[in-house]
Amino acid sequence: MDTQTTISRGAGGSVDITRKTPRVLLLAEECADQIDETRHEALAIALDSVGQITRQIHDGGRVEVDPNAIPLAEAEFILSAGNGIHNWDQFHLVAKALGATEGASRVAVDDGFMPRFRQVGATGTWVTARVYIAVGISGAVQHMQGIGQCDKVIAINTDAGCDMVKRAALSTIGDSEAILEHLLVLVHNYKEQQAIEEDNQDAA
């Protein structure tokens, strides 16, 4: 866009419309990169008058959603299982306790431990999770393609030399069952602590 003409995207993204630049625009994400080198101050503006508004919409806040009901591609936090998982009951327990959406490698799916729609990777779902925990997943290229957009990858694996460890921000080398066991205890303690604090707050 410039001060005279603007190109906007219409018809569900299938046509470009060239038009006179209006005074108010909503920018598409693709327009420009984020500002990252300068800092900006937010200043309060004093208004001469504020119109009377009667509130017609009441915000009841977020509702709990079952993490496994969130489409895999949209999930923010994924606990993903591979061939290095031997205790599946424990894996599901951990995912539930963490509130993470479940994912899987192709081997875990092919072996029948996880349904096909949970598969992450080139022939599965390309995920966008901010935090991705790969448990017992070696990091084959087909799997890595699927997690290209993930920000923080955490690996739990017995093999310190595997490709997943090279990609991960944090890698813990050891048996998945043992590490998940400790993680489960930590989460339970944390949740209990939280519940106690909430009770105290309610009482106060």
Added chain:
Amino acid sequence: MPPDSSTQSLAIVSLISIGKHPQSGRERRADQDARAVELGLSLSPNNLTVLHVGDAKQQALRQYAGMGVGEIHVLEAPVQADAVASLTDYFQENAPSIILTGVRAESGESSGMVPYLLAEKMGWPMVSRIANIVSIQEGVAEVLQALPRGQRRVIKVSLPFVASVDSAAPEARQSAFGPASRAALSIQTCAIEKDDVSENWTETPARKRPKRLKIIKAKTAAERFKAATAKPQGESGKVMVKESNQEKAEEIFNLLIEEKVIR
């Protein structure tokens, strides 16, 4: 929401437009509009009006009829006309309790402004991107709004209101060919206001990759050279081998807390 006696005869209007298949470009029922019809049908099977402004001869309209809607209402208007003017005029006389639309049309400008403009003209509240209507009691609807990353928010809004239906709403039922071809079209004339803003627009097929506004930040040749040859940093992260399993689990847990994914 399962239909219950309180909503069975609630007057609901679902607005429908002509969709466009993303790959083939063929005309079809628009996905979000079809979800709006689905939601309307499940709430008020007896008193749902399915309304379109435009050309009544459009075959794609029949795909909505095939969902079990007996009749499609069409306000006959040229494609270039401003639909909001025709709709406002129509609703002035036939005001329902709820107006449902899609979030964005699949053809035309797709600015997603219709529900907002309509709500403003009617003086009604507008709830964007709803995933479902949970209940309606004593003139107040409890609505689930779709947020990014599959999250949901509860909103209470009093009737009448306008809502745009998100792609997270229940999937539309299939369209059956027989009922689709048998359905009646009720055609009305309506107020027509020419949309003269769009007259001077030129349309071209979308470029694959929109051109970004590029700002070159490097001020010296050395900086540009560095930017061009820099290796992506942070090749590998922290690796814990010798620590106890307890310590490893704690490190993972702390990172999860830091990233605020455990609530």
